[in-house]
Amino acid sequence: MMGGIRGGLVNHGAIKPTRVGFGSAVSLLTICLLTVGSASGAPQAGSAQEQSLFAATNQARAGAGLSPLRWDDSLAQAAKAHAEIVVQNGQLSHQYAGEGDLASRAAQAGARFQTIAENIAMGASVKTIQNEWMKSPPHRANILDSNLNAVGFAVIQRGDSFYAVADFDRSVATLTLDQTEAAIEKLLVPRNLQVSGSSPDARQTCEMEHGSAGNSHPRFVMRWQSSDLSQLPPDLLSELDNRQYRSAVVGACSSANAGSTFSSYRIAVLLY
Numbered sequence: 001m002m003g004g005i006r007g008g009l010v011n012h013g014a015i016k017p018t019r020v021g022f023g024s025a026v027s028l029l030t031i032c033l034l035t036v037g038s039a040s041g042a043p044q045a046g047s048a049q050e051q052s053l054f055a056a057t058n059q060a061r062a063g064a065g066l067s068p069l070r071w072d073d074s075l076a077q078a079a080k081a082h083a084e085i086v087v088q089n090g091q092l093s094h095q096y097a098g099e100g101d102l103a104s105r106a107a108q109a110g111a112r113f114q115t116i117a118e119n120i121a122m123g124a125s126v127k128t129i130q131n132e133w134m135k136s137p138p139h140r141a142n143i144l145d146s147n148l149n150a151v152g153f154a155v156i157q158r159g160d161s162f163y164a165v166a167d168f169d170r171s172v173a174t175l176t177l178d179q180t181e182a183a184i185e186k187l188l189v190p191r192n193l194q195v196s197g198s199s200p201d202a203r204q205t206c207e208m209e210h211g212s213a214g215n216s217h218p219r220f221v222m223r224w225q226s227s228d229l230s231q232l233p234p235d236l237l238s239e240l241d242n243r244q245y246r247s248a249v250v251g252a253c254s255s256a257n258a259g260s261t262f263s264s265y266r267i268a269v270l271l272y
Contacts, residue, residue, distance in 0.1 A: 046076060049126045049155040053164060056130045057143055057151065064144050072171065074110035075152025079118075079165040081105065083154040087163050092120050106167060107261035113150075113169035114227035114262060117142045121164050126155060129164045142168055172227045172263040177203065180252035180265050183229040188269070191240055194247040202251025206268035218270035219245065225255055227264045236269060245271040 046054065058068040082105060085096055095101050100108065102118050119139045123129040133139040142148070148168045156163045175183070181197035188195045201214030205221060212221050220243070222236045232240075249270045255263075 046071070046153060047155060049157075049162065049164075050076070050153040052126050053130055053153045053155065053166065054151065056127075057166070060134060060143055066144060066146050067149070069149060069151040069168070072111060072150040072152045072169070075106060075150060075167040075169060076154060077152065078106045078109040078111065079152045079154035079167040081109070082118075082120075082167075083156050083163055083165040086120065086122075086165065087156050087158055092122060094118060094120065102167070103261040106169065111167075111169060112172040112174060112263040114172050114264070115147060115170035117145065117148065117168045119143070119164075119166040119168075122161055123164075124160065124162070126162055126164060129162065133166075142166075170227075175229075175265065177252040180229065180267060181250045184232070184250045184252075184267055184269065187232050188248050188250070191248075193245060193271075195250065196247070197250040197252075199249050199251055202249045202268055202270055203253050204251070205270060206251040206253035206266060212270060216249075216270070216272070218249070218272055219243075220271040221268060222271075223266070223268045225264050225266045227262070229265060239271070247272045 054069075054071060061068055082094075082099075085099060086092060089096055099105070103113075103116055106113065106116055119133055119142055121129040121133060121139075123132065133143060143166075145168070148170050150171045151166060151168045153167075154165045178198060185195045185197050201212070201216060204213035205211075206223060208223075212218055220239055222233065222239070224233045224236075226233070249272075251268045251270070253266050253268070255266045
């Protein structure tokens, strides 16, 4: 097999492939999907080859001063399903006819994420595959992306060749409405506000496009959707900086992007 390398970046649906020749008998493919918008752990499952790639990946991240990726069973399931199709076709691709794209496959397997990326390769051994991933700028970028925090590997051997798929993501936690509200309340407390959540009116307001529910008549209402609950949106921070408010009520509701494969939270803050 001729040596080759293919790298691509997909961002809002556009793909930009590149090809560079080299001498080793390994073929690589990489993809990264991003939207708007770390923990360590041993694999819960996986073959010796998959665990080897997992360990080598986290060793590379440690060498770069990065936090280790945690093993994600949903990503591993998505990677395994795609690896089987890769083997059937015998040619590296991130999407085959009749198959969903990377984000759809991962979401269907149960992964929740704000960012997702994938490396694919075929080589004589998993060690060769990992070495060539690290030599390839786009593959190395996925492995050493500080924004990613989880990964799942799949390795299938056919004859003398190994086919490997690595699915990476920035995971989004599955939170109840109460937990989502509590995360936002924690950010509002330092603003010297009397903060409360779990209000039926606030949750109904969250679901509305305009106005507010009930008869409380807030002075300001802010709604937004995000996969990041670690910070308040700039418009809300600006409002809090420019005007005096005594209290705030937080309401969460189901995200409005039900048709999207990317996960997020929807929140409303009512200021009084």
